[in-house]
Amino acid sequence: MRKLIILVTLFTLVIAAVADARIRVKGRGDRMNFDPDSIPANYRASFDLMSRKCIKCHTMERTVIAVQTGRAPITGQPFDRQAVKAYGIKMLRKPNSNMNKQEIREVVILLNYLLDENAR
Amino acid sequence: MTRKPALILCLIGSCLVQLIVVASSHAIPAFSRAYKVECSTCHTIYPELNEYGEAFLKNSYVYFGKGQKAAKAKEAAPAPKATAKPAGGAMEVRGEGDADKLSKLKGGALGAAEASSPEPAQEAAAPDAAPGGEAKPEGLLLAAIPELLPISFTASIHATYDHNAVNELDLSTRALKLNAGGNFREKVAFFATYVAYSENTDNILNTNTTSTTPANNSTNINELFVIWRHALDTPINFKVGRMQPKLGLWKSNNKLSTTNSFAPYAYTVGTSEFKLEQPQDALEANAVLANRFFVAAGVVNRKYQNTKEGYGHISYKFGGADYLANEPEVDLAKEESIFDFLTVTVGAYGYYGKNGTPNTTEGGLIQNTYYRSGLDLDILYKLFRLRVAGVLGKDDNAYLSTTPTEVKSYVAAVEGEYTFLQNLIGAMRFEYQDDGRGLVRRYIPTLAYAPLENVKVALEYKHEIASAYKSSVSSSAQDFTNKIGTLGVTFSF
Numbered sequence: 001m002r003k004l005i006i007l008v009t010l011f012t013l014v015i016a017a018v019a020d021a022r023i024r025v026k027g028r029g030d031r032m033n034f035d036p037d038s039i040p041a042n043y044r045a046s047f048d049l050m051s052r053k054c055i056k057c058h059t060m061e062r063t064v065i066a067v068q069t070g071r072a073p074i075t076g077q078p079f080d081r082q083a084v085k086a087y088g089i090k091m092l093r094k095p096n097s098n099m100n101k102q103e104i105r106e107v108v109i110l111l112n113y114l115l116d117e118n119a120r
Numbered sequence: 121m122t123r124k125p126a127l128i129l130c131l132i133g134s135c136l137v138q139l140i141v142v143a144s145s146h147a148i149p150a151f152s153r154a155y156k157v158e159c160s161t162c163h164t165i166y167p168e169l170n171e172y173g174e175a176f177l178k179n180s181y182v183y184f185g186k187g188q189k190a191a192k193a194k195e196a197a198p199a200p201k202a203t204a205k206p207a208g209g210a211m212e213v214r215g216e217g218d219a220d221k222l223s224k225l226k227g228g229a230l231g232a233a234e235a236s237s238p239e240p241a242q243e244a245a246a247p248d249a250a251p252g253g254e255a256k257p258e259g260l261l262l263a264a265i266p267e268l269l270p271i272s273f274t275a276s277i278h279a280t281y282d283h284n285a286v287n288e289l290d291l292s293t294r295a296l297k298l299n300a301g302g303n304f305r306e307k308v309a310f311f312a313t314y315v316a317y318s319e320n321t322d323n324i325l326n327t328n329t330t331s332t333t334p335a336n337n338s339t340n341i342n343e344l345f346v347i348w349r350h351a352l353d354t355p356i357n358f359k360v361g362r363m364q365p366k367l368g369l370w371k372s373n374n375k376l377s378t379t380n381s382f383a384p385y386a387y388t389v390g391t392s393e394f395k396l397e398q399p400q401d402a403l404e405a406n407a408v409l410a411n412r413f414f415v416a417a418g419v420v421n422r423k424y425q426n427t428k429e430g431y432g433h434i435s436y437k438f439g440g441a442d443y444l445a446n447e448p449e450v451d452l453a454k455e456e457s458i459f460d461f462l463t464v465t466v467g468a469y470g471y472y473g474k475n476g477t478p479n480t481t482e483g484g485l486i487q488n489t490y491y492r493s494g495l496d497l498d499i500l501y502k503l504f505r506l507r508v509a510g511v512l513g514k515d516d517n518a519y520l521s522t523t524p525t526e527v528k529s530y531v532a533a534v535e536g537e538y539t540f541l542q543n544l545i546g547a548m549r550f551e552y553q554d555d556g557r558g559l560v561r562r563y564i565p566t567l568a569y570a571p572l573e574n575v576k577v578a579l580e581y582k583h584e585i586a587s588a589y590k591s592s593v594s595s596s597a598q599d600f601t602n603k604i605g606t607l608g609v610t611f612s613f
Contacts, residue, residue, distance in 0.1 A: 093440070095542070101456045104452060105453065
C-alpha cells in the first residue's frame with residue numbers, strides 16, 4: 001500500500017510538472033514560433049515586438065530552438081542570460097536592425113523569462 | 121514485365137528527389153560551408169568584412185566562441201538533463217544546453233508532428249562538436265581533416281566605360297579565383313588564393329585574341345600561407361608563406377569597391393613595383409592582446425636578394441565588439457548613448473625594405489632603399505562608417521638609376537560609407553596621391569547591392585584628375601582627367 005502511494009505521488013508530481021510548462025511551441029521549420037496563447041499578458045507586447053522585428057533577419061525557429069535547447073543553433077554556444085544580453089547588444093548595434101534600446105530591453109526581458117520557464 | 125513500370129517510377133522518383141535536393145542546396149564559400157553560417161555573419165556586403173569577420177580573421181580562421189571561450193563554456197556547462205516529451209500536439213519548451221537535441225532539431229529529426237512519441241534521455245554534447253552542435257566523425261577529427269573540402273570560387277564580370285579608351289565600353293574584364301581556407305583542429309590554419317583566370321582592359325594589347333591573360337595578373341598563387349595558431353599556448357600566431365603583410369587596418373579586398381584599391385595601399389613609386397597590398401614571401405608573428413590590442417611584425421624575403429625587409433603593425437579598437445568578438449558592455453537599463461554605437465579603430469604601421477637589381481647582377485647592385493609609414497582610422501557609428509588612411513614614404517633611388525633620385529610620397533584616402541539597407545550600401549571616397557610623378561586626386565562613388573548574400577552588384581565611378589603628371593622621369597608633365605565607370609557582378613560559390 002505504501003509503495004502504491006509513493007508511486008501515485010511520483011506519477012502525480014511528474015504529470016503536474018509537465019502540465020505546468022506554460023510556454024508552448026507551434027508549427028515547425030520556418031513557421032515555428034512560441035504559442036502566443038501561452039505567453040502571459042504582461043509579456044504579450046514584447047512577444048509581438050520580437051515576432052515582428054526579429055524575423056527581419058532570421059526565422060523565429062532560431063529563437064525557439066535556442067530557448068528550447070539552451071544553445072544557439074548557428075554557433076552551438078550556450079544560450080543563457082549572459083548570451084541573451086550579448087545578443088541583445090549585438091542586435092542593438094547591428095545596422096538596420098531597426099531596434100532601439102527600449103525595444104531590445106523588452107525582448108531581452110522576455111527571453112530571460114522564456115529561459116526561466118524552460119529551466120523550471 | 122510487371123516490375124518495369126515500378127522500376128521506371130522508382131527512377132523518376134529518384135531523379136525528382138535529386139532535383140529537389142539540388143534546388144534546395146546553397147552554393148556558398150568555404151568558411152560559410154564549414155561553419156554553416158550565412159555570409160552576413162562576417163561580411164557587410166561580400167567581401168567587405170564586418171567586425172565579426174575581422175575577429176574571425178584575427179582568430180586565424182577559427183570561429184569565435186570556439187577555443188578559450190568554448191573551453192570556459194564547457195567547464196561551466198550544466199550537467200545534461202534527461203528530457204521527455206509529453207503526449208500532445210504541441211512541443212514543450214524543455215532542455216538545458218542540450219547539443220544533441222539541437223543537432224536533431226536542426227536536422228529536422230524532431231518537430232511538432234512527432235511530439236506524441238516520447239523522447240529518450242539525451243547524452244551530453246560531444247566534446248569536439250562543430251559550432252552548429254554537430255559532432256564530426258571521429259576519424260576526420262583525429263586526422264585533423266576538414267569534413268568538407270574547404271575550397272570556394274569567386275568570379276567577377278565587369279563592364280567598364282572609359283571615355284579615353286579606344287574601346288569605350290568594354291565587356292571583356294573578368295576574373296575567376298579559387299579560395300581555400302580553414303583550420304586543422306584549431307592548431308594550424310591555412311589560406312590560399314589562386315587566380316585561375318583574369319583579364320583587364322589595360323592589358324588587352326593583342327587584338328588577335330579575345331582572351332589575353334594579362335602578365336601582371338597571370339594565373340598564379342596570389343596567397344598561400346599557414347598559421348601556427350597560439351604557438352606553445354601563447355597568444356602569438358606564426359604565419360609563414362605568401363601573404364599580404366599586416367600593415368594597414370584593412371586587407372586589400374576588404375572594401376565595398378571591387379575594382380578600385382585604396383590608393384595608400386596600392387600606389388607605387390618610380391619603377392619600383394612595391395606596394396603595401398602586394399603579397400610577399402614572409403614570416404609574420406601576430407597576436408591579439410587584452411582583447412582589443414593587435415600587434416604584428418614580420419620579415420619579408422625578396423627573391424634574388426640577401427637582405428631581408430621588415431615591418432610592424434599595431435592597432436587598438438575602442439568600443440564595439442572586441443577582436444575576440446565579445447560584445448561591449450552596454451547597460452540596457454540606461455538611456456541610449458553615443459558610446460553604445462561608436463566604434464573607433466586606430467592602426468599604425470611601418471615597412472622598411474630594399475629592392476633593385478638581383479644579387480647576381482654583374483657590375484654591382486643598383487638598389488632602392490625605401491620605407492613607408494602609415495596611419496589608419498576606422499570609425500563606425502550606426503549606419504555610418506568612415507575610413508581614413510594616410511601613408512608617407514621615401515625611396516632613395518626610385519627609378520633604379522646610377523644617379524639616384526630620392527622621392528618622397530604622400531598618399532591619403534578618406535571614404536564615407538552608409539548602409540541604406542542591409543543589402544544596399546553606398547560609399548564615397550576621395551584620394552590624394554603625390555607619388556613623385558605628379559599630383560593625382562580621385563573621387564570614387566560606389567553603390568553595392570547584394571540581391572543574394574553571395575552575389576554582389578557594384579556600380580562604381582572613378583573621376584581621376586592628374587596635375588603635372590610625369591609617367592616617367594624623361595616624359596613631360598601633363599594634366600589629364602580620367603572618367604571611368606564600372607558595373608560589375610561578383611559571385612562566390
